[in-house]
Amino acid sequence: MLQPVNVGSKSLADYTHIVGRDLAEELRALAEPLKGLRVAHLSATAFGGGVSEILYTLVPLMKDAGLDVEWQVIYGREEFFNATKLMHNALQGNPQDLSEEQWGVWEQYNQMNARELSPGWDVCIVHDPQPAALYSLVPEKSAGWIWRCHIDLSTPNPATMQRLLPYVRDYPESLFHMEQYVPSGMRGRANVVPPAIDPLAPKNMALSxxxxxxxxxxxxxxxxxxxxxxxxxxxxxxxxxxxxxxxxxxxxxxxxxxxxxxxxxxxxxxxxxxxxxxxxxxxxxxxxxxxxxxxxxxxxxxxxxxxxxxxxxxxxxxxxxxxxxxxxxxxxxxxxxxxxxxxxxxxxxxxxxxxxxxxxxxxxxxxxxxxxxxxxxxxxxxxxxxxxxxxFLTPRYLRDYLRLFGEIGSS
Incomplete structure (x- = not known):
């Protein structure tokens, strides 16, 4: 099984005084028809970098809104992360592409993680390129799929993007920080959703x-x-x-x-x-x-x-x-x-x-x-x-996700 991440609990009510009552009420209204929705977030690591920071707040707030959410970390060893770091840099414009052997390592670990992913999800959100092949391998394990891209794809290494594209273009929904990050050739719906910070997290709370x-x-x-x-x-x-x-x-x-x-x-x-x-x-x-x-x-x-x-x-x-x-x-x-x-x-x-x-x-x-x-x-x-x-505060980010879940459920 993939490794679950323990995220603790958070309450949406604690954010009302920061973001205002109107947004808090909109969040409650959006969440009401989604109660019990089974959602999986899949990422490469549980610490270090912006993705994990976002999920440590977003996942417990989704739970507080009534969704049944899990965050799971994929399995990978050094050979895999060496390849995916190279991929990350190439997708942001570095001229060095992965070797055939490294692409093989990436595909092998994606196949392994696809086998370990449990079935029965309503929505599966795959974060970044490391586990991006999962939808193409086991589409039957979730009713809805989202690829969440957290990196700048505006001027990628063309060879790397061409090799990755078949694995990501058919995701029914994808999320990008900015319009110019959406690669040409995406067949599903590409959504522009900037990320956000948690104003109540230890990193952002008021310090004297x-x-x-x-x-x-x-x-x-x-x-x-x-x-x-x-x-x-x-x-x-x-x-x-x-x-x-x-x-x-x-x-x-x-x-x-x-x-x-x-x-x-x-x-x-x-x-x-x-x-x-x-x-x-x-x-x-x-x-x-x-x-x-x-x-x-x-x-x-x-x-x-x-x-x-x-x-x-x-x-x-x-x-x-x-x-x-x-x-x-x-x-x-x-x-x-x-x-x-x-x-x-x-x-x-x-x-x-x-x-x-x-x-x-x-x-x-x-x-x-x-x-x-x-x-x-x-x-x-x-x-x-x-x-x-x-x-750029997390309650707005949660609103964007809840809106998207509602659209997926009604489509």
């Missing part, structure tokens, strides 16, 4: 300035000096090396500044350690560059503290599926600078609720603007928080 400073101090941050922070996986697409270069330009103008690069190492990202070490090497021993991950005891509260205490939060992505860390930073009212790519423009109105940049020099210049003008930073952060409240 004193508590945030206390946590940062435990990791060697001088809490009386200004700090730039990026929270992301150690991945070439997140460009931590470019962030270090921007920080060095800022330091030439404003000497008393620190940089924190905070990330998690995911079980399905075997090359993460290589890039983590490359980031350490690029920092070249600078005592004001703090490079931390979950193996340094950096968990959700610690990430919250670093984002809450930072004077500027950066997400200098070169490619980005969506970038939930953007909404996380904005929700904390922090001035934000992000790469002008992927889902970041959806979250950041340039010059209004943050800045979008495309190179190291501009990133550094915007950091300097904010660090020299705290009132500017406060205004950006305030507008960013309201934008997230309206568009």
């Amino acid at each position: 300035p004193e508590d945030a400073a206390y946590v940062c101090n435990q990791f060697g941050i001088d809490v009386d000096r200004q700090m730039i922070c990026q929270v992301s996986r150690f991945d070439p697409w997140k460009d931590p090396l470019g962030v270090i270069d921007a920080y060095r330009l800022v330091k030439e103008e404003i000497g008393d500044v620190q940089l924190a690069l905070v990330g998690s190492m995911a079980s399905d990202d075997p090359e993460g350690w290589d890039f983590f070490n490359a980031t350490l090497a690029h920092a070249d021993g600078d005592p004001d560059i703090h490079i931390l991950n979950n193996f340094n005891n950096v968990g959700a509260i610690e990430v919250n503290a670093f984002q809450s205490h930072a004077d500027v939060v950066v997400q200098k992505s070169i490619r980005e599926g969506f970038g939930l860390t953007v909404s996380e930073a904005l929700w904390k009212g922090k001035p934000f600078i992000g790469g002008d790519v992927g889902g970041i423009p959806l979250q950041v109105d340039n010059g209004v609720s943050g800045y979008r940049v495309s190179d190291v020099d501009t990133c550094a210049a915007r950091c300097i603007d904010i660090l020299r003008d705290p009132a500017l930073g406060k205004a950006l952060g305030r507008r960013g928080k309201e934008h997230v409240r309206e568009h």
